[in-house]
Amino acid sequence: MAGARIDGRVERGNQSRRLVLGRTMEIASVEGLDGLSIGRIATELGLSKSGVFALFGSKEELQLATVRAARAVFVQRIARPAEEAPPGLGRVWRVCAGYLSYSRERVFPGGCFFTTVAAEFSSRTGPVRDAVAGAREEWIGYVRGVLAGAQAAGELAPDCEVPQLAFELVALLEMANGDSVLHRDHGGYRRAARAIHARLTAAAGAGPVTLPALGPEFA
Template structure:
C-alpha cells in the first residue's frame, strides 16, 4: 500500500469525517469520498484496504477531535464536579464547535451498528466504553471530594449522563428542537442536585 502525502491524507480524513457526520457510516463509500476529495476511486483504493478501513480511520479521526475539543479542555478544570460539568458542557453539541456539518459520528454509529458485528462495531464499542470510563472517573472524583454522596451509584449516574447526551443528540439533530441545549442543561443540573451530598 502506497504512503500518501500527509496533506492529502489529512484532506481525505477531514472530508470523510464531514461526510460521516452528515450521512453516517453507510454514506461513506469509495465513490462518494473520491468525488468529495477530487480523486479517482482507484486512486483512493490504492491507499485504503477496504470501506471498513476508511470507516475505522474516520472514526479514529472523530475520536481525536473529541479528545481535542471536549476532553482536553475539560481535564484542564479542577477535579470533581467542575471537570465533569466542563466535560458535559463541551460534549453537548461538540460537532458544531469542531466545525462539522452534522452530528456526532460515534453517536450515530451506535444506532447504525447496534445489530451488526465486525471491526468497525468493535471500534465504536471501544470508544463508547472509554467515554463511560471517563464519566465514571470524573463522577468518582466528585464522590471523593465530598460533592456527591458517598453512596452514589456511579454506574447509574454514568448511564443517565449517557442518556442525556444521546437524548440531546436526537433532539438537536433529528428533531431540530430549538431548546435542546437548554433542556439538556436543565436535566444535567437536576441530575447533579440529586447526587449532591
C-alpha cells in the first residue's frame, strides 16, 4: 500500500515535470532560456512555486532540463524517422526534409529551438552554454555521420569532403528556418529543399543512389 502511494506521487511528479517542460520549451523557442523562471512557470500553469522548485531546484537546472527535453524532441522528430532508411543519400535527404518539416510545422512556436538558444548563449560561459553547444555539436556530428554513411555505401563520391558538405546543408536548413520565423514566409523551405537536393545530386557517387525526387511540398 505504501509502495502504491509512493508510485502515485512519483507519477504525479513526472506528469508535472512533463507539463512544465512542455511550456518551457515553447517559451524558450521564442524568448530564449532567459525568459524562464520558476515563478513565471508556476503562475502560467497554475502550479505552486514550491512544487516547481522541488522539481528543478533552480532556474539554471530548469534551463538545463529544458535543453535536454528539446533535444529529445529534436531526435524524435528528425533522427528517428531518418534511421528507418538504409545508409545512403536517401537517409541524408530524410534528415534534411525532417528538419524542414520540424521547423515549418512549428513543433516549437519560435521555429528551431536550438537556433534560438544558440544565438542567445553563443558568447556566454557556464553550464547552460555548454549544454546548448553540446547539443549543436551533436547535431552537426549527426549530419556528418549520415553523410559518411552514404559515402561508405558508395552513394556519395569518394572525394566529397564530408565536413564541408555538412556545413553547407546545415547552413541551408538554418537559413530556411530563420527566414520563415523572421518574415513569416515559408518559401525558404522550398528553396532550401531544392538547393539541398541539387547539392546531394551533384555530390553523388558513380553508382546507383537512393535519393528520392523532390516531393510536392518542395517542388
